[in-house]
Structure formats: structure tokens, C-alpha cells
Amino acid sequence: xxxxxxxxxxxxxxxxxxxxxxxxxxxxxxxxxxxxxxxxxxxxxxxxxxxxxxxxxxxxxxxxxxxxxxxxxxxxxxxxxxxxxxxxxxxxxxxxxxxxxxxxxxxxxxxxxxxxxxxxxxxxxxxxxxxxxxxxxxxxxxxxxxxxxxxxxxxxxxxxxxxxxxxxxxxxxxxxxxxxxxxxxxxxxxxxxxxxxxxxxxxxxxxxxxxxxxxxxxxxxxxxxxxxxxxxxxxxxxxxxxxxxxxxxxxxxxxxxxxxxxxxxxxxxxxxxxxxxx
Numbered sequence: 136x137x138x139x140x141x142x143x144x145x146x147x148x149x150x151x152x153x154x155x156x157x158x159x160x161x162x163x164x165x166x167x168x169x170x171x172x173x174x175x176x177x178x179x180x181x182x183x184x185x186x187x188x189x190x191x192x193x194x195x196x197x198x199x200x201x202x203x204x205x206x207x208x209x210x211x212x213x214x215x216x217x218x219x220x221x222x223x224x225x226x227x228x229x230x231x232x233x234x235x236x237x238x239x240x241x242x243x244x245x246x247x248x249x250x251x252x253x254x255x256x257x258x259x260x261x262x263x264x265x266x267x268x269x270x271x272x273x274x275x276x277x278x279x280x281x282x283x284x285x286x287x288x289x290x291x292x293x294x295x296x297x298x299x300x301x302x303x304x305x306x307x308x309x310x311x312x313x314x315x316x317x318x319x320x321x322x323x324x325x326x327x328x329x330x331x332x333x334x335x336x337x338x339x340x341x342x343x344x345x346x347x348x349x350x351x352x353x354x355x356x357x358x359x360x361x362x363x364x365x366x367x368x369x370x371x372x373x374x375x376x377x378x379x380x381x382x383x384x385x386x387x388x389x390x391x392x393x394x395x396x397x398x399x400x401x402x403x404x405x406x407x408x409x410x411x412x413x
Contacts, residue, residue: 214323218243221323224316228308237266237301244320248327248338254345257379269297273368273387275361287371289358295389302392306399314406339410346404350397352385353378359386 212220221243226234239246246265253260274294278287317324321339328338353375360371370376375386385393 245327251345257348257381259380288361298388306395346400352382
């Protein structure tokens, strides 16, 4: 009985030691729960700066140089030095330069101003004209002989044709270009007009008045009868003979040419009316 008890106690102690060891190692091998690591935002990356080498300087383009105007403003010549340029500008109004035949080369501005002033009264300048006369003499045909022996003539178609070329050139002038040149030269036109000694007069108004005089020329139907009591021809109709010279010229160039001239004058007048008049 005693041996059995002792063996039993030894066996119990062995079991207890084994159980304790298992428990001990089990506790030692089981990791303790760890607290969750705090979540932190990643720190912003700081750009690395090399303090020894400065950043590249921004490239600033140089300021553009002021562009020179392609066509610098044209300078208006003095009145006494204006003949060459004024004549050249008038001739430029015909594409083929055909006006060169008709435009005088001296005192161009002054002569045109004087012609305009004379035309405001319906008259023509017989000397110092700004244009050359049409070649040839008046062409007439004998029509009949009156009872008093006076021969009667009529203006012929050939006479009208003498004016075809200058009238054609005038009708073909570009109105806008003509008005631009008129505006450019107006200070010199005004200056030359002032030299005439006219008080309280306006050259622009004179131009419009001259145009109105030409437009007022009567349109005659039928043959234009003439007589020749002396060296010069006269209109047989006394009313026609009393007309101012500008009106007589409009009849002398023929009805077709007069119509073309008047059409162009109306066009020019329409373009000129709204321009300043001082």
C-alpha cells in the first residue's frame, strides 16, 4: 500500500509538472496583442533646393522695336513749289497718263483756283487756263442762206468729236481718288483762293457753285445754228448768244458729251457736298 501511494504521488507530480510546462510555454509563445500603430499622414515632400546654383532666370523677350510705317505721311509742298506734284496728281487720275496732254505745267494750283472762281459766274478763262485747248478750230457746216444774205451754219458732228477724248478721260476719273486728292491739296487751294483777295469767301463753296453752273447749262434739241457776221461765229438765237461762256461750252461739246460731263459732275458733287467747308 505504501509503495503504491508513493508511485501515485510521483506520477501526479510528473503530470502536474508537464501541465505547468505546457501552460508556461503556451503563454510564452502566444504574442501579446499590440496597440494599433497611429496612422499619420505622410509629410509633404520638400523640394530640394540647391543653394549653390540659382534657378534659371526667366527668359524675357526684348520689347519689339516700333515698326516704321510702310507709307509715311505725305508732306504737302509749299504753294510756290507745288507745280510738279500737283500736275503729277492730276495726271494720275487717268490710268494711262493721257491727261498729261491737257494739264499745264506752271502755276497749276493757282490756275485751277482762278478757273473755278471764274466758273462760279458761269464764265470761262481765256488766258492762263489750267488746261490746254482742244486742237483745231470750230467745225461747222453751211445750212442755208437767209433772206438778208446772211449764211447760217450748224455745229457738225465732227466738231463734237473734237471733245470726245477729254470728255472720256474726265468721265473715267475715279471719284473717290479725285476727292482724296482734293482733300490733300485743299490747304493749298484755299491759300491760292485767299490770294485773290476775296473776303468772306470759301473755296469749297466756290467749287460746288462752279459745278452747279455747268449743270445749269441748257440742253438744246435740234441743230445748233450759227451765224458769222464778223470773224467769229455767233449763235443765231440771241438768247443762246447771251448765255455765259461755260454754258456755251457745254453746248459746243455736243449733247452726248454734255450728258457724260453732267453725269460725272453730279457724281463729284454728291461726294464733295459732305466734306468740311472751312
